[in-house]
Amino acid sequence: MQRIHHMPFGAAVTPEGVRFALWAPTAQDVRIVLDGTEHAMMAEDGGWFRLIASGARPGSRYGYRIDGELIVPDPASRLQPDDVHGLSEVTDPASYAWTDTDWTGRPWEETVLYEVHIGTATPEGTYGGLMAKLESLRDLGITAIELMPIAEFPGRRNWGYDGVLPFAPDAAYGRPDDLKRLIDHAHRLGMMVFLDVVYNHFGPSGNYLHAYAASFFTERHQTPWGGGINVDGDESRTVREFFVHNALYWLEEFHIDGLRFDAVHAISDDSEPHFIEELASRIRQAVPDRQVHLVLENEANQARWLERRQDAKPRLHTAQWADDIHNAWHALLTGESEGYYEDYADQPLARLGRALAEGFAYQGEPSAHKGGRTRGEPSSHLPPSAFVSFLQNHDQIGNRAFGERLSHLVPADRLALARAIFLLSPHIPLLFMGEEWAASAPFQFFVDYEDEPDLATAVREGRRNEFKQFKAFASLEASMRVPDPTDRATFERSKLDWSERDREPHRIVLDQTRQLLEMRRTFIVPLTASGFRGSRHQGHSTNALDILWTFDAGSLRLLANFGGEPLKDHVDDTVKIIWASPGVDLSATLSLPSWAAIIMKVASR
Known part of the structure; x- marks a missing residue:
């Protein structure tokens, strides 16, 4: 069985050859550089440039020459074998024969998520390396793996949130067919696959859209990464379509079961319907016959996106990451009160109780951390399954200076108590890779800008300056102890050692996790599904x-x-x-x- 998502962007293999399409509204002339030769592209209405090249084929390398100068990769490239600044490669999605013909997903209430960073989850750091671990995760009680972003990013090491080519699975982890094999194998084991996607910004290296599609961005909305994505101004229709098609591409061409939308509070939209609403509606319309699950990260705690229909199914989005539950647990377990834990350290148990019972601890109350601004909407009417709960995730570990896990911060008996409550509560649980055995490896922040020394210096200094607001790192000497994110050793330290699972005390934690997940399957899931x-x-x-x-x-x-x-x-x-x-x-x-x-x-x- 073949799966292809048809879209107006990028390169598509057709009987006549390969059709190339680029939206370049601020370019005057576009030529395609194809296997070493250049061809003029036809300019069409709306800023489009198109060409069908009869001599192109899967494996052909190509890029676009903008106004006779800069050669850029395809923003809808399906494969970047030479990284973000190199030429794109034509691929044929029909070349992979899927075996999961009857797979339509699993009910949301059965979900136990396992968040994974491909590059550090296994010694190989590849799709194939993770594929070899799936059976043991299935036997543990994991029903879904959630991949941190895999869109092509600069270099060989990155968390994934600096991606710039959202249709290209990063070549550092393998080829697109390797990712498909991972997903296919997961489905054969009865496991779902989720993907974290980033629609709020592009990374600082390899984003060439400004050179030929300046209207992709807007200065009317500002984000922590600069000007916002233009989803509500002039020419925003094509921008919205770009991301809608990206979501459908992963769901249809890669048979992904669910998407986690990163930091949607940073997507500013003054139009109707809001992009977040249109995105979910379009997905629900396009994929009506599968159990597709859509999860938000939304600091604003907007219950409006999580409403249920009369049949109790999600109207738009399935769930939201429950940061309030985590933050209250963390303040209670560690006593920490700096940064955003300020909003929970005043009464951590009361905050935790409300969050466990109602999903959000902040439902319109003022946030001290945000200077007294109110945050959140009433959520008590929503089912617990509208919230993804966790004690740890990539952010909460990796955004610490040294990337320590809770098992390095909290006594084992207290963490065991929190683990049991977390896994047996009726929310959807998420474990961060290695958490199931209290892995000793930290998860630190890492990037790879070896070919861009100025950017590497800026990231290194920015990371250290970020922690100067905390008392422990206020001095220059203390801030210099923050691990260098550009050093390969920072990445290597973050790799899991799977042999720990068989040694004490890790084996005890693994056995506890397995027993708790079996209790969850037996007792909790039938309740939440009812x-x-x-x-x-x-x-x-x-x-x-x-x-x-x-x-x-x-x-x-x-x-x-x-x-x-x-x-x-x-x-x-x-x-x-x-x-x-x-x-x-x-x-x-x-x-x-x-x-x-x-x-x-x-x-x-």
Whole structure:
């Protein structure tokens, strides 16, 4: 079976040859450089330049010469074998024969996400290297891998958020067919594949759009990376189509099961419908017969994008990363209060309780970290499955100066308690690669600008200056201890050592994770799949969490004690205990010692 996404951009293999199409509204002349020869392209209305080249074929190398000078890669290139500044390569999507003909996905409630950076997840750092690990992840209880961005980025080492050619899987990890084999194999194992995509900015190296499509950007909207993407001004229709087609390309041509949209709060749009709404609507219309899941990262906590239809299915987006849950957990576990943890350190347990029960801790309240600006919308009506919960992810680890994991910051017994509550709560859980065995490797920030020394210096200095706002790095001497992101050793330190899984204490954590995921599959998923009725954070004490989530098939109750004195409660015969901390008295008069919890299923009445 072949899969091809047809789009107006880029190179497409046709019976007549290869059709090349470039949107270059601010260029006067465009010529294609194809296998060493140049050909004029036909200028058409709307800023388009097109040509069908009968002599081109899969494997042909090409670029576009703009106004007789600069040669640029195709912004819709499917493959960049020589990195972001090199020529593009024509590929034929029909060359890969898919074997997952009957695969239509899995229900969202069954999702257990495993976030992966291809380059550091395995010694090989390739699609093939990760493919060899899928069976062990499946056996652990993982149902979906989530790939950090793979769009072509400069150099060989990058988190992926500096991508500049969003249709080209980065050649550092393998060829497009290697990625397809990874996805195909995952589907054969019953696992979904998600992809993190970035539609809010382009990286600082290799973005040539300004040279021939200046209207792709706008100064009316500013972002942390400069002028915004033009999704609402003159000529914005083509810009919107570029990203809509990118999403459909991954879903259709690569048979991806879900997309995670990076930092959508940085996509400014004053038009109607908002780009975020149109994007989801177009995807839902184009792929109606598969279980496709759309996940937002949205600091603004806008519940409007997560609303459900009458049949309880998502109207637009499936879920949002629940930063509030993480941030409250982190403040509670570590006591840290700098940066955005300022908004949670004042009352971490209360913030955590509200976030666990209602999704957002901030639902319109002022944020001290943002200078008193309000943040968020009411979310208590949304089901827990509208929120992706995590104790760690690439941001929360890698944006620390040294990239330490929680297992380096928190006592093992307290982290074990948080892990159990996290994996047995009714939200959709996400584990960061290696978290399942408390990997010793950090995940540090790394880039590769070896051929651009000025940019490398700017990134190195910028990274160190970023941490001077924190007391521990305020001095010049202290800031110099921040790892150099341009040093290859920073990347190498971040690679996982899979042999740790078989050694103590890592094997204990791995066994705990496996047992918890089996409990989740057995007890939690049937509840969340049955239909959500409501939740409440009950007032038990200032040192306790007492949360009840109610579903059609019954209720789930979490009772946790974080105070110094034992917490007493009563358990009757309507309760089935799913999990309890060591040392909990499970008699009818329940007693929880300090830093202990119990998770119970309560029968429907």
